[in-house]
Amino acid sequence: MSSIMVWMTILAFIGTVILILWRPKGINEAVPAMAGALLVILSGSVSISDLGTITETISGAAITIMATIVMAIVLESFGFFHWMAEKLAEKARGSGIRLFWYVNLLCFLMTLFFNNDGSILITTPILVMLLNNMGLKNHQKIPYLLSGGLIATASSAPIGVSNIVNLIALKIVNMTLYMHTAMMFIPATLGLLFLVVLLFFRFHKDIPKTVPTRVSGLSNPAYHPLKAPIETDNDKKQTRFMRNVLLFVLAVRLSLFAASYFSIPVSVMAVFGSLVLLSWRWIYLKVPPIDMLKKTPWYILVFAFGMYVIIYGLHNIGLTEWLIHFMHPIVSGSLLHASVMMGLLLTVLSNIFNNHPALMVGTLTLTNMNLDPLSLKISYLANVIGSDIGSLLLPMGTLATLMWMHILKKGKVRITWKQYVKITITVIPPTLIFTLFILYYWVSWLF
Numbered sequence: 001m002s003s004i005m006v007w008m009t010i011l012a013f014i015g016t017v018i019l020i021l022w023r024p025k026g027i028n029e030a031v032p033a034m035a036g037a038l039l040v041i042l043s044g045s046v047s048i049s050d051l052g053t054i055t056e057t058i059s060g061a062a063i064t065i066m067a068t069i070v071m072a073i074v075l076e077s078f079g080f081f082h083w084m085a086e087k088l089a090e091k092a093r094g095s096g097i098r099l100f101w102y103v104n105l106l107c108f109l110m111t112l113f114f115n116n117d118g119s120i121l122i123t124t125p126i127l128v129m130l131l132n133n134m135g136l137k138n139h140q141k142i143p144y145l146l147s148g149g150l151i152a153t154a155s156s157a158p159i160g161v162s163n164i165v166n167l168i169a170l171k172i173v174n175m176t177l178y179m180h181t182a183m184m185f186i187p188a189t190l191g192l193l194f195l196v197v198l199l200f201f202r203f204h205k206d207i208p209k210t211v212p213t214r215v216s217g218l219s220n221p222a223y224h225p226l227k228a229p230i231e232t233d234n235d236k237k238q239t240r241f242m243r244n245v246l247l248f249v250l251a252v253r254l255s256l257f258a259a260s261y262f263s264i265p266v267s268v269m270a271v272f273g274s275l276v277l278l279s280w281r282w283i284y285l286k287v288p289p290i291d292m293l294k295k296t297p298w299y300i301l302v303f304a305f306g307m308y309v310i311i312y313g314l315h316n317i318g319l320t321e322w323l324i325h326f327m328h329p330i331v332s333g334s335l336l337h338a339s340v341m342m343g344l345l346l347t348v349l350s351n352i353f354n355n356h357p358a359l360m361v362g363t364l365t366l367t368n369m370n371l372d373p374l375s376l377k378i379s380y381l382a383n384v385i386g387s388d389i390g391s392l393l394l395p396m397g398t399l400a401t402l403m404w405m406h407i408l409k410k411g412k413v414r415i416t417w418k419q420y421v422k423i424t425i426t427v428i429p430p431t432l433i434f435t436l437f438i439l440y441y442w443v444s445w446l447f
Contacts, residue, residue: 008043009313012036016310017353021396029399030299033306040313050316054308060267061167062301064256065115067270068161071249072118073295074277077285083242085126089134089213096208100144103127104196107148111155113249115162116388117300119152120400120407128411134212141413143203146423149404150392151196157188157388157435161256161266164304165356166384169363173380177260184381187442191389191435198427248277304356311360323365331369331379338375339382339440340433342366346386347432351397355387362387378443382436390432393424 016036020029040046046054075081088106092099110119127148131141156163160170160180170180200207252273259269278289314320327345331338342362349358362383366376391397395405395417408415 002044005043005045006317009040009045009310009317012039012043013310013314013353013357015039016307017357020354020399021402023402028299030302030306033303033310035306037306037309040310043313045313045316046309050312051309054305054312057171058168058304058308060265061164061171062304063267064161064167064270065164065300066296066298067267067274068114069118069300070274070292070296071252071277072114072122073292074274074281075245075249076122077281077287078242078245080242080245081122081126083238085130089130089211092211092213094210094213096140096211099211100147100200100203100207101196103144103148104151104199107152108155108192111152111162112159113253115164116153116156116398116400117164117297117403119155120149120404123152124149124404124407125411128408128413131413132411136208136211138414139206140208142415142419143199143207145408145413146415146420147196147199147203149401150199150424150427151192153392153398153400153404154192154195154389157191157384158185159257160184160384161253161270163388164300165359165387167266168304168308169359169380169384172360172363172367173376175377175380176263177266178257179377180381181257183377183443183446184384184439187381187435187439188385188389190438191385191431194434195389195427195431198431199423202423202426245277245280248280249273252277307356308360311357311364314361315364319361320365320368323361324369327365328369332371332375335375335378335444336437336440338371338379339436339443341382342379343382343386343390343432343436343439346383347390347393350387350391351394354396355391355398358391359383359387374443374447378439381439381443385432385435385439389435390428393421393428395420 013036016032019027019032019035023029037046041051084106088099088102091102107119107123110123114122124145127145128141131144156166158181160166160177166180170177252269255269255273256266258264259266278292281287282289327341330341346355346358346362349361352358363380366379366383369376369379371379392401395401405415405420
């Protein structure tokens with residue numbers, strides 16, 4: 001292996017990460033990812049046959065995530081998220097504290113039903129609009145927006161289908177979505193509950209005691225289902241329509257786990273669900289599916305492919321061998337060591353390099369450690385906890401957090417990195433350790 005190949009691959013990785021975090025002139029993260037991938041291919045550290053393996057590995061995950069995003073876009077055109085924001089204000093019944101819990105529940109469910117990036121992209125602008133229309137001051141908005149952003153991003157941990165990098169990692173370790181959820185849902189959900197409780201006590205003084213009960217200006221005039229049941233004053237008809245849409249999305253989500261259990265490609269059910277929802281919209285809104293070509297963020301596919309090529313190049317030049325030499329004695333010691341140490345390693349890597357490359361590196365490392373099946377599974381799940389929860393320590397840890405900060409800036413809500421870290425440094429480390437310990441005890445009880 002030539003030194004030129006090694007250094008070109010390393011420089012491609014470092015340069016890509018810097019450009020993704022810096023984003024000069026608002027450049028899309030897919031551009032540096034593909035540029036870095038091309039450099040890695042030119043270096044020779046990734047071969048043509050490797051590209052075939054990479055495509056096979058990420059294709060199912062990419063199709064599933066894109067189909068899920070399409071469903072979210074369709075719901076947005078129905079006005080579902082605006083309607084949900086109005087319901088939040090009503091359900092809070094004038095209590096700022098009650099609104100805090102409802103906002104976090106909404107962010108948890110949106111990530112669970114769709115994915116973390118979609119949850120951030122769709123719910124954050126609506127929450128900003130809701131809080132602005134309530135007339136809250138900047139420091140009063142932060143408890144809702146920061147806690148909601150953290151919960152929305154971390155909520156991709158309980159089920160693997162809520163994050164494209166989790167799905168790719170599932171493919172690498174050959175774990176089914178069903179098994180992932182059985183082992184991970186309880187520990188990760190308890191970890192999220194622990195996190196939101198910590199956030200509540202941390203923000204308690206800043207949460208307004210009272211908020212308006214009804215907020216105007218949130219209605220979305222772009223949809224007209226059933227000749228606009230949403231535009232009439234018939235709240236029951238409106239609620240019934242939204243409930244039916246939500247029940248359908250829930251049924252599609254559950255079908256993904258059923259498909260995984262019966263060894264049916266998860267992507268097949270995801271595509272089927274999105275096609276049905278698109279047809280539903282076409283019938284009632286008279287909007288053909290062609291608009292999805294423009295609205296769907298296809299760059300996510302390019303970004304995922306480019307990053308995986310770069311990570312595969314690092315794997316081929318020996319990065320994973322070095323990590324194996326460093327981590328194998330620790331991970332193979334006990335299941336508790338495997339859970340805690342891999343979670344901490346991925347937290348460090350995620351906050352330095354971003355969680356997408358970190359989880360890919362960590363997962364490729366695990367597959368070459370020759371661990372017993374149970375140790376491999378718990379180590380992989382600890383990786384996910386580190387990359388989905390531990391990565392939230394710094395804004396650069398996840399793309400979702402960077403997008404969240406960009407959306408807040410556009411919405412004229414001021415929050416600096418210092419303000420962000422001042423909160424996360426007190427809530428993320430204890431949540432991470434708590435979740436990793438719960439993971440160990442839960443998996444030990446299961447098996």
